Amino acid sequence: MADIIVSILVSGLVLGSLYALMASGLSMVWTTLGIFNFAHGVSMTVGAYVAYEIAQRLGPDLWVGYSILLALVVMAAVGAAFEYLLIRPFYGRDDMVLVTIMTTLAGLTFLENGVLTIWGPRLKQLEPLIPGNISYGLVNISRQELIIVLVAPVILLALFLVLNHTQIGRAIRAVGQNQKSAQLIGIPVTRMFLVSFGLAAALAGLAGMLLAGVRLMTPTMGADPLMKALIVVIFGGLGSIGGSIGAAYVIGFLEAILIFTVGIYWTPSMLFLLMVLVLLFRPQGLFGAKNPSSL
Amino acid sequence: MINRPLAIAAALLLLLLLPLVLQGPYIRHLFILAFLFAIVAASWDLTLGLTGLFNFGHIAFFGLGVYTAGILTTQAGVDPWLVIPIAGIVAALAAFVVAAPTLRLRGIYVVLVTFAFSQLCLQVVMSQGDLTGGAGGIVRVPSLRISDYNFARDQRLGYYYVSLVLSLACIAALVAIARSPLGKTARAVRDNPEYAAARGIDQMRIRLTMLVISAIPTGIAGALYCIYFRVAAPEVFSFSTSTLILTMLLVGGAGSIVGPAVAAVGIVMISEYLEQFPDLKATKHMLLAVGIILVLRFFPGGLAQISANLFARSAKTVGATPERAP
């Protein structure tokens, strides 16, 4: 029994960390730009494949960590380019929320099929940062998963510090609270858009690169995490990054428990049902502020 | 000068007589697909375009129609003809289910829940292999027949007319709803929800009604799609199907109902043409995506806007004084 509980805890922690990395970016783009980025999941895929490609080019002798670092830079650029092409042209339209949902959906289709065209449908794998497993008492975890569990809080803490205690972070949050006033006090609003999209893409990319060391990569590997990130932000309330991160871990554990109790097939349905219940009783999300998001 | 009723009558006649000219199963196949997707695009437009309900799970109603037909015909031996209306009812029931959590929500949350619902349907289909055949889907769905006549015979002549008639009937019904007081109220809710509430309009009820109405033709189209192809495969729930139909909706002009239906014909042709080259499958989807973005960027009103301008101009030139550009 104890070993089961431990393994549920471990896998919940791993899942929660991944979802937190995903959902925080999604939520950040929503709070700053008021845009829901459907392509956020595919950023994860692209990140993993870019890291894979760089690793291939650099050769097997070099530690995969360097490829990941380089790939993160590429992802930031991809995110910024995405904003420039798919979001900026529609900025200020009164149906912007709806239009950008469709452009980001289109972006998702484009990137997913782009990955398929470039790298093909065959499964690929990225080297783990550190290979091997760790067993400690009842805990049995691969080193890569351990890295995920440890790295995610560090990254999220860094994100929190950046957003709250640096000038650029405060600027991003100011833009999120009130674009017009932000503009008035001299914050380069458009540049903040680029920055938050770049940052979000890099975060999602990182999740993809880490995951690719545990599971095999496919062009559609981002779909399921996007789905989970959706549920997470609904639980957490889109507007709050902190709420999303908290919800990510809740969902991670819940999923681990559900997989164990009702099985992998019914887990998505149960999560959906829970989401529906949450929405019926707290339309603003579990941790969200009182006012439901209006447009 | 372009006369609208005359143009419509001519187009209908053309569609009725087209099989005389278009011999060969492949070209007819394209039209059958186009008719079916026209239904889906036009009915999605009823919620997304006309009512302004951010419904991004419409594809679920289509998929449910497909699987209702597939399951009932192969496992319960229900007659394919009967299954078509049943699929409409099943889709309508599903619309009630989605509506429960969504109607109180606004904006982006509606998008998330409806989208999640469509993904959920896919996951349920994949996991309930006994019933749905899982990833492999359901095969050997019986074809439409009248006594001994299989509708796939004579180069699919039967399917051509069945899908044409269903499509025309559904689209005519959707247009009638859009023009009815209900449709106008839906537009009022979309244009200004607060003002609508101040005039005694029960938005939840309007949204629910529209969602259920839009699900019915979609489920029907799904059933016919399944019976025509004689398979039910999980791909119908996929993102690419959604994107394809969204392209039709946008190219045709959101909120115009007829526009998306017309656009469906063109887009099915292009899409199926590209389908011939298996290597270009991914490229096809990339092109559709680029198409969506270009339309949103440069022709936000879609075909409907372009044609409205055309009709408006021709109407104006009838008057005595041609207006000068400002």
Place this chain on the structure above:
Amino acid sequence: MAAILLDVGHVTKRFGAFVAVNDVTFDVREGEVLGIAGPNGSGKSTLFNILTGIPFGRDAGEIHFRGQSVGRLKPFEIARLGLVRTFQKDSDFKTLSAFENVMMGTWCCGPISASQKRDLASAALDKVGFALERIHLTAGDLSVFDRKRLMIASALVSSPHLLMLDEPASGLTKPEIDALRDLLLELNASGLTIVVIEHVLPLLMAVAQRLIVLNEGRILSQGDPQAVVRDERVISAYLGGQASHAHAS
């Protein structure tokens, strides 16, 4: 004394720590025109919002309309009871025609036939002086005055018990304001009870039989309009915020 139509007791609305409407109590009597004035941001529109539930309800207090508590009703239900409002910001159904805009008001009419609805809409358009040749134009293309009149016409269609107007004169020219004044007087003469928020004092003084002045969410003064505008507190409240609305007097 006439019967009380709307009874508002101790209503309060907060936005975070800020109290936009603070413990406001007043009533509206059948057949009167009640004016509401007050500096910008004094909570006038918020008061309308919480009375009609659009877009939000009150945090505290009691609201009774024709003897019935409306506190738990949905906005559309309140409207159907006959408490109908207009908005300060330009509001219309921009893709519908002028006539269709007014037809939307018939949702408050109860079960009547389509032709009766059309007749009511025509009558309402006629009453507000909307030009017949423009009824098929799209609302989004109309002038400010036309859209304001549409908003009033769509409220009148259902013969409401109480009409609440939020700054109907803002953005109008002098002759348009005069036309509006005549319309309000005429509507009131035919028995309609009206509450009107207005910055344009001459209009308010011409139509209102009673006046309430709000300041910082509280009722500063109420009663006979002539007396209220001479009230020291009202004068100083307005002088305090003079810069932002020089047009007010």
